[in-house]
Amino acid sequence: MEPLQKVSVEFSGVSFSYGKTQVLREVSIATEPGEFFALLGPSGSGKSTLLRLLAGFLHPQWGTIRVGGEDITRVPPWQRDIGMVFQNYALWPHMTVAQNVAFGLEERRLPRAEIDRRVASALDLVGLGDLGARRPGQLSGGQQQRVALARTIAIEPKVLLLDEPLSNLDAKLRIHMRVELLALQRKLGITTIFVTHDQEEALSISDHVAVLDGGVIQQIGTPLELYDNPANRFIATFVGTINLLRGTLEQADGGSVFKSTGTGPIALGRMAAPAGAAEIAIRPHALMLAAPERASEPGRAWVSGTVVSREFLGEFVRYTVRVGDTDLVADQPHHTGEPGFAPGAAISVGINPAQVRLLRA
Numbered sequence: 001m002e003p004l005q006k007v008s009v010e011f012s013g014v015s016f017s018y019g020k021t022q023v024l025r026e027v028s029i030a031t032e033p034g035e036f037f038a039l040l041g042p043s044g045s046g047k048s049t050l051l052r053l054l055a056g057f058l059h060p061q062w063g064t065i066r067v068g069g070e071d072i073t074r075v076p077p078w079q080r081d082i083g084m085v086f087q088n089y090a091l092w093p094h095m096t097v098a099q100n101v102a103f104g105l106e107e108r109r110l111p112r113a114e115i116d117r118r119v120a121s122a123l124d125l126v127g128l129g130d131l132g133a134r135r136p137g138q139l140s141g142g143q144q145q146r147v148a149l150a151r152t153i154a155i156e157p158k159v160l161l162l163d164e165p166l167s168n169l170d171a172k173l174r175i176h177m178r179v180e181l182l183a184l185q186r187k188l189g190i191t192t193i194f195v196t197h198d199q200e201e202a203l204s205i206s207d208h209v210a211v212l213d214g215g216v217i218q219q220i221g222t223p224l225e226l227y228d229n230p231a232n233r234f235i236a237t238f239v240g241t242i243n244l245l246r247g248t249l250e251q252a253d254g255g256s257v258f259k260s261t262g263t264g265p266i267a268l269g270r271m272a273a274p275a276g277a278a279e280i281a282i283r284p285h286a287l288m289l290a291a292p293e294r295a296s297e298p299g300r301a302w303v304s305g306t307v308v309s310r311e312f313l314g315e316f317v318r319y320t321v322r323v324g325d326t327d328l329v330a331d332q333p334h335h336t337g338e339p340g341f342a343p344g345a346a347i348s349v350g351i352n353p354a355q356v357r358l359l360r361a
Contacts, residue, residue, distance in 0.1 A: 006034035006189055007068035007158045009054065014063030016049055023049050024215045026063070031193070031208070033068075036185050038194045038202040041212035042238070047195045050212070051161050054193065055084050067158055083157035087164045089148040091136040098123070098132035101151045108155070122150035126184065141169050142177055149181075153188065160185070160192040166201060178205050199239050203227065211235055227283075233359050236281045243287075243328045249278040249358070258356075263323045266301045268353040279359045286355030287330035289319060289341060295348030307345045321349055 009031045016024040024046045031037045039047035052058045054065060056077030065073045072080050091100050098119050105115040123129045126146040136144055145165055152160060162181070166174045182205040185192045196202050202209050203223040210220045211234075219231040230236035236244065247260030255270045258280055268280075288300060295302045305323040317340055319330045328349060332340070341347055 007191055008033045008066075009037070009159055009191060009193065010064075010066040011050070011054075012064045012066070014050070014053065014060045014065065016046075016053060016058065016060045022215060024053075024060070027212075027215070027217055028063075029210050029217065029220065031191060034189045034191055035207040036182060036192045036194065036205060038196060038206035038209045039212065040196060040199060040202040040209050040239075042197060045212040046215040047197075047212050048163060051084075051163055051193060051195050054159070055082055055161055056080050081155075081158040082161060083152035083155055083159070084161040084163065085145075085148045085152050085165045087167055089136075089144050089165075089168075091144060091147055091151075093136055095135070096132060097128060097134050097136070097139070097147050100136065100147055101132075101154050104151060104155045118154045118156075119150075122154040125153065125187075126150045142173050145169070145177060146180075149184070153190075157190070160188075160190050162192065162194045164196055166196075166198075174201070181205065203239070211238065213238070229357065230281065230359065233279065236357070236359060241284050241329055241331075243282045243284065244279060244359075245282070245326065246277075246279050249273055249275055251275045260326070261324070263303050263326055263328075266303065266351055266356075268301065268356055273358050281357045281359050282328075282351060283355060284318065284329045284331040285316075286352045287321075287328060288350035288352070289321070289330055289332055290348050290350060291341075292346060292348045295350060297350055300350035300352055302348050302350050305347050305349050307341045307343050307347055309343055310340065321347060323349060 011027050011029045014024055014027045027050060039050055041047045049058065053060055056075065059074065064071055101119045101122055102115050105118055120129065123132055126149055128143060128146055128150065136147065139147065166177055169177060178201055194206065206223060208220060208222055209226055211218045211226065213234050219226060219235050226235060226239050230239060236242045245260050245263060247258055250257045250259060256268045258266045258268055258278065288297065292304065303323050305321040308320040308322050308327060311318040316331045316333050319332065319341065321328050321330055330349065
């Protein structure tokens with residue numbers, strides 16, 4: 001199968017309501033042609049509704065939707081050249097794999113020879129070329145997902161929509177299939193919109209991510225931008241694990257000092273921020289734990305604490321450390337033979353000022 005046409009997708013001021021319940025509020029998103037774009041957010045945030053608006057199953061009360069620069073806001077679903085893979089795959093159990101893949105092509109009244117060519121090409125592309133005669137019930141969950149993908153790819157859509165397609169798979173297969181999804185998308189070059197509530201999925205395979213909450217776009221950026229520079233408190237707490245500290249920021253000749261009743265003063269170096277009430281965010285991996293007598297790494301702000309708990313997670317150990325009246329989460333690499341720190345141990349916590357982020361209100 002040849003690479004498909006690369007097009008952009010654009011939502012401009014899109015709002016949608018079910019009766020008096022507003023689901024989306026003036027959502028504006030613009031994707032790059034051919035990119036893998038994720039819609040991420042908690043349940044009820046509006047991400048699946050946005051996908052259905054793009055597919056044409058729903059129509060916005062306000063705003064416009066464009067694909068490749070063409071306004072499709074009121075275009076019927078069957079005229080949009082958009083393919084969608086649903087969460088439950090929606091395969092016909094009484095049909096063979098090949099018949100399932102051919103279904104959309106037959107509905108389009110394509111010649112039989114063209115249908116057979118596209119079915120064979122799509123099945124080969126997803127690695128199921130020799131399973132066309134089987135029925136969905138004879139396949140594994142991962143294979144059924146590939147059939148659903150093949151059925152969608154076969155119609156050669158301009159845009160591919162994926163509505164939480166990995167949620168029905170076990171953890172190990174999910175990881176394997178998301179790698180396959182990305183490889184397939186790169187091979188086809190098709191613009192893909194992926195809906196998920198799983199931040200790991202979104203961050204691992206997407207070029208850009210739009211995070212929604214309450215029907216409002218909270219931030220759009222690359223996975224690194226969302227993780228390293230959260231736009232607000234919601235992003236900081238939703239994307240990854242975070243430590244949040246409230247206090248005041250003071251400016252002195254030597255730089256900025258963050259003061260919190262929970263942790264005491266933390267020297268942060270110079271920060272481009274006004275003095276006053278502030279909230280800082282620190283990722284667990286940005287904290288270093290050391291015995292008090294070994295807390296000497298330069299460039300870090302050191303505070304005293306006590307280990308509350310530890311959780312072994314294989315590649316690293318996650319500690320909860322009480323600092324003043326505040327609990328901080330710290331992730332430390334696991335090295336064979338090193339005992340680590342036991343609950344109750346006195347400890348020093350080193351904070352890397354370069355990894356501290358000030359959050360907007």
